[in-house]
Amino acid sequence: xxxxxxxxxxxxxxxxxxxxxxxxxxxxxxxEEHGLVSPxxxxxxxxxxxxxxxxxxxxxxxxxxxGVNMAGIKRILGDGTKDEAEKRAKKPDxxxxxxxxLLKQExxxxxxxxxxxxxxxxxxxxFR
Amino acid sequence: xxxxxxxxxxxxxxxxxxxxxxxxxxxxxxxEEHGLVSPxxxxxxxxxxxxxxxxxxxxxxxxxxxGVNMAGIKRILGDGTKDEAEKRAKKPDxxxxxxxxLLKQExxxxxxxxxxxxxxxxxxxxFR
DNA sequence: TTATTATGTAAGAAAACCTCACACGTAGTT
DNA sequence: AACTACGTGTGAGGTTTTCTTACATAATAA
Numbered sequence: 001x002x003x004x005x006x007x008x009x010x011x012x013x014x015x016x017x018x019x020x021x022x023x024x025x026x027x028x029x030x031x032e033e034h035g036l037v038s039p040x041x042x043x044x045x046x047x048x049x050x051x052x053x054x055x056x057x058x059x060x061x062x063x064x065x066x067g068v069n070m071a072g073i074k075r076i077l078g079d080g081t082k083d084e085a086e087k088r089a090k091k092p093d094x095x096x097x098x099x100x101x102l103l104k105q106e107x108x109x110x111x112x113x114x115x116x117x118x119x120x121x122x123x124x125x126x127f128r
Numbered sequence: 129x130x131x132x133x134x135x136x137x138x139x140x141x142x143x144x145x146x147x148x149x150x151x152x153x154x155x156x157x158x159x160e161e162h163g164l165v166s167p168x169x170x171x172x173x174x175x176x177x178x179x180x181x182x183x184x185x186x187x188x189x190x191x192x193x194x195g196v197n198m199a200g201i202k203r204i205l206g207d208g209t210k211d212e213a214e215k216r217a218k219k220p221d222x223x224x225x226x227x228x229x230l231l232k233q234e235x236x237x238x239x240x241x242x243x244x245x246x247x248x249x250x251x252x253x254x255f256r
Numbered sequence: 257t258t259a260t261t262a263t264g265t266a267a268g269a270a271a272a273c274c275t276c277a278c279a280c281g282t283a284g285t286t
Numbered sequence: 287a288a289c290t291a292c293g294t295g296t297g298a299g300g301t302t303t304t305c306t307t308a309c310a311t312a313a314t315a316a
Contacts, residue, residue, distance in 0.1 A: 011148075013303095015170070015272065016139050025273080026294055042143070044302040046273060069292075141272090143303065153304080154263060172271040174304060197261075 010040035010048035017049045021057045031060050034070050036077060138168035138176035145177045149185045159188050162198050164205060 014025055021028075031037055032047075037056050039047040049057075056077060063073050142153050149156075159165055160175075165184050167175040177185075184205065191201050 011140065011144050013141055013144075013273080016141075016176075020139075024294075026296085029274095030293070042302080044273090045275095046302070048144075064293085141304080152263075154265085157305090158262070170271080172304090173306095174271065192262085 007051040010050050012049045012054065014039075014047050014049070017054055017057065020054055021061060023057060023061060028057060031057065034074065036060055036070075036073060135179040138178050140177045140182065142175050142177070145182055145185065148182055149189060151185060151189060156185060159185065162202065164188055164198075164201060 012020070014028060017023070017028060018025060028037075032039065037049070037053045037060075039049045039053055042048055059077060060073055063076065068076070140148070142156060145151070145156060146153060156165075160167065165177070165181045165188075167177045167181055170176055187205060188201055191204065196204070
């Protein structure tokens with residue numbers, strides 16, 4: 001549908017995203033570094049995030065809080081590439097060993113996080 | 129409804145608004161100076177606009193393009209005050225003379241504007 | 257002509273953001 | 287215990303963006 005372009009429109013600077021997702025700039029840049037999000041850039045090289053980006057950041061946060069590490073999140077959410085075709089192609093689902101590792105980690109979920117501003121998926125219903 | 133708080137949430141820096149509404153920073157600040165919009169501010173005094181603010185800016189732009197001047201726009205849209213009660217109280221509708229002036233101006237609509245990124249009201253359906 | 261209106265533009269300062277780079281706590285490994 | 291890897295904190299130094307203030311200008315109104 002056409003709302004995809006709206007949801008993928010680069011609108012928010014990192015400061016706004018920090019507040020909306022309750023993440024530090026360091027965290028957000030780190031996730032980008034790992035290819036999980038690929039915010040657009042202004043002419044002056046400032047990051048501009050879309051609603052989709054923010055949704056993804058919330059999912060990342062969620063998974064991290066559940067004990068999943070970067071590698072696991074990459075397998076689950078895929079990289080920030082917009083190429084859907086490639087995304088499908090490169091989806092050999094989790095391997096046995098990967099799955100075991102993930103389950104092992106989720107098993108021992110640590111509860112060291114608390115004040116969430118937004119939960120994953122919330123942004124889907126954020127506007128209108 | 130509850131989406132009011134979402135639509136009035138301060139999210140966008142002036143740069144983003146400039147692009148969305150196709151207005152210069154000067155214009156936006158000028159309209160604020162006249163009390164037509166009242167964007168929130170960051171701790172560091174940067175303006176943060178809400179979706180409602182942007183909608184209003186688009187309406188202002190629209191009216192200006194139709195030849196209505198600031199005074200007229202103030203009467204039509206009211207100031208940026210969130211006080212709805214006051215807004216209703218101070219609505220003696222347009223006076224005869226005001227109306228005549230406005231109509232006269234709208235009559236001779238000048239067509240010196242062209243590349244609109246968004247039209248007034250568009251943002252209402254912008255998300256989701 | 258002169259005043260007003262809406263906008264352009266420039267200067268100087270401050271906030272926000274950028275990219276490194278290094279530090280640190282925790283957890284797992286040797 | 288010592289070492290390593292991971293996710294994040296923090297600081298330095300630099301660039302971009304935004305801020306206020308002030309003056310200029312084209313078009314309209316008086």
